[in-house]
Amino acid sequence: MEIVLYIAALVAAIGFLVLCVSLAMTLTSLKKTLNEVSGTMSGLEGQLQGVTRETTELLHKTNELASDIQSKSEKLNSVVDAVKNVGESVNGLNTSVRRITSSVANEVEKNEEKISQVIQWSNVVLEIRNKWKERKAIDEGRSGYSNFKD
Structure with a gap:
C-alpha cells in the first residue's frame, strides 16, 4: 500500500508539474499580449495627441470664421436695408410719375x-x-x- 501512496504522490507531482508548465506558458503568452497592447496604446496615445492638436486648431479656425461671417452678415444687413429704402423710394417715385402722367393725360383730354x-x-x-x-x-x-x- 505504500507503493500506491508513492505512485499517487508521483502522479500528483507530475500533475502539479504539468499545471506549472502550462501556467508558465499561459503567463508568457499573456505577457506577450499585454506588451503588444501596451505598444498599441502608446501609438494610439500619440495619434490621439495629434488629433487633439488638429481639432484645437480647427476649432480656432471655426471660431474665426464664425466671427468673420457674423461681421459680414451685419454689413450685409445694412446693405439690404439700404436697398430696401431705395426700392421704397423708387416705388414712391413711380407712384408720383403715374399720378403726374394721369393728371397730364386728363388735362390734355380736357384741353384737346x-x-x-x-x-x-x-x-x-x-x-x-x-x-x-x-x-x-x-x-x-x-x-x-x-x-x-x-
Missing part, C-alpha cells in the same frame, strides 16, 4: 380742342412768316436787279 386750335394757329403764323420772307426776298431781288441795271 384748345391744343388743336393752338397748333392750327401756329401753322398759320408759320405760313404767314414764310410768305413774308419769300415776298421780302422777291422785293430785294427786284430792287437788286434794278440797282444792277442802273
Whole structure:
C-alpha cells in the first residue's frame, strides 16, 4: 500500500508539474499580449495627441470664421436695408410719375380742342412768316436787279 501512496504522490507531482508548465506558458503568452497592447496604446496615445492638436486648431479656425461671417452678415444687413429704402423710394417715385402722367393725360383730354386750335394757329403764323420772307426776298431781288441795271 505504500507503493500506491508513492505512485499517487508521483502522479500528483507530475500533475502539479504539468499545471506549472502550462501556467508558465499561459503567463508568457499573456505577457506577450499585454506588451503588444501596451505598444498599441502608446501609438494610439500619440495619434490621439495629434488629433487633439488638429481639432484645437480647427476649432480656432471655426471660431474665426464664425466671427468673420457674423461681421459680414451685419454689413450685409445694412446693405439690404439700404436697398430696401431705395426700392421704397423708387416705388414712391413711380407712384408720383403715374399720378403726374394721369393728371397730364386728363388735362390734355380736357384741353384737346384748345391744343388743336393752338397748333392750327401756329401753322398759320408759320405760313404767314414764310410768305413774308419769300415776298421780302422777291422785293430785294427786284430792287437788286434794278440797282444792277442802273
